[in-house]
Amino acid sequence: MKVTAVETFLVEPRWLFLKVSTDEGVSGWGEPVVEGRAETVRAAVHELSELVIGQDPLRVEDLWQVLRRGGFYRGGPVLSSALSGYDHAFWDIAGKARGLPVHELLGGPVRDRVRAYSWVGGDRPDGIFDAVSRQVAAGFSAVKMNATAEMRPIASPAEAEAVLKRAREAREALGPHGDLAIDFHGRVSPAMARRLVRMLEEVQPMFVEEPVLPELPAEVLASVVRASTVPIATGERLFSRWEFKPVLDVGVAVVQPDPSHAGGISELRRIGALAEIYGASIAPHCPLGPISLAASLQVAFTTPNFLIQEQSAGMHYNGSDPSYLVDMAPVRVVDGWIARPTGPGLGVEVDEAAVRRAAESGHAWRSPIWRHDDGSFAEW
Structure with missing residues (x-):
């Protein structure tokens, strides 16, 4: 089997899809993107195709090594995200070629279903009690919310109390048995x-x-870990196991590698294994599209120290949540859980016609630029 073609599709709301075709008619899909820099990653994907065209896609690990290490300069969000999309697609092809879901190729499932959480509120949370109550009514037992909008380096007591007030509202709506994550x-x-x-x-x-x-x-993060008994999570902007080791060394409880940024399925597995050494859990960051979620789930079902899955259904960044799948059932959350996918490869069938139609319009999504009340730049 040889790779014959690489295609990319820029689709709303802020996603980039990758299709890898082969001479045996088996194709694989991936989702390589950096939110707000999709065109940049797209260029990297096509540049890296020089290392992919004509190669055997079933040599997943060898291709991962070549794509990661084949340039003198390596890593970072753009190249790691391009690599991630290829890794998704190669595993998708490997599973389809053998008629098995990827998790079976990774040693088989260690659980029968995966717990997921839902986002509530936006960047300026309001009406948190009602928003959380709606998710509880929908079957979720865990939600995540932003703690605050822009915040000055030393905020007023009123600003700090506002964070606590919203968290109290969320806790009241969840009750003592629900889980609240705060970003x-x-x-x-x-x-x-x-x-x-x-x-x-x-x-x-x-x-x-x-x-x-x-x-x-890392010592700055260590000071936050030591400041309280609250478990600390991080990792959506870390891109390899080498970058995760320092944060694990300082005692974070949860690592959050993103399947579309941190080297794909192959590297997420290794990051999860590294976290296991420290007694830490893995909760993959995944606010993107259905291909990224499908890839993340393959890791979740084979990783013993998996904690919970992020997913973007209903998320404020994604608007109307276009599916781009023939059937959403393999990634659908029901009563707060996602069932183990049984289809071959990533377990989802991409609606290629819908993707091609959407790519005719594309998108130009960018991260917002925020400013403090004095006009200086504020982190988004």
Whole structure:
């Protein structure tokens, strides 16, 4: 079997899909994208196709090594995301060629269903109690919310109390048996992060996500970990096992590699195994499309220390949630759970005609630019 063609499709709301075709008629799909930089990743995908065309897609690990290490300069969000999409597609082909779901090729399932959480609120959360109540009524036992909009390096007591107030509303709606994740989104300074995680202890979050910017030294994250008993999660902007080791060394409880950014299925598996050494859990970051989710689920079903799955249905960034699948059942959340997919490869069938139609319009989604009240730049 040889790769004969590589195609990319820029589709709303902010996604990029990849199709890898072969001379035996088996094709694989992937989702390589950096939100807000889809065209840049698309260029990288096509540049890397020089290393892919004519190769055997069933040599998944060898191709991963070549795509990762075949250039003197490697890694980072763009190249790692391009690699991720190829890795999805190669595993998809490998499963289809053997008539098996990818999780069977990875050693078989360790669970029968995967717990998922739903997003509530937007970047400026309002009406949290009602929003969480709706998700509880829909069957979810876990939700995630943003902690705050832009926040000054040393925020006022009123701003800090507003974070706690919204978290209390969410906890009230969830009750004592539900789980609440709170995303700081790198918007909070280390000093405020240490203050806020201590304040949030009373609502007992499942985890606080990305409390500080990932480029800060590991000892800064360590200071947040030590500041309270709240489990700390991070990893959506880390792109390899090498980048995850320092955060595990300082004691994070949950790692969150993204299947579309951190090297695909192959590297997510290795990051999960690395986290297992530290007694940490893996909760893959996945606010993107159905191909990325399908890839993430293949890892979730084979990883012993998996915690919970993010998914984007109803998420504020994605608008009307176009499916682009012939059948959404393999990735559908029912009463807060996703059943084990049994179809070959990634377990989903892409509606190629719908993808091609959507790609005629494409998209130009960009991350918002925020500013503080004094006009200076604020983290989004």
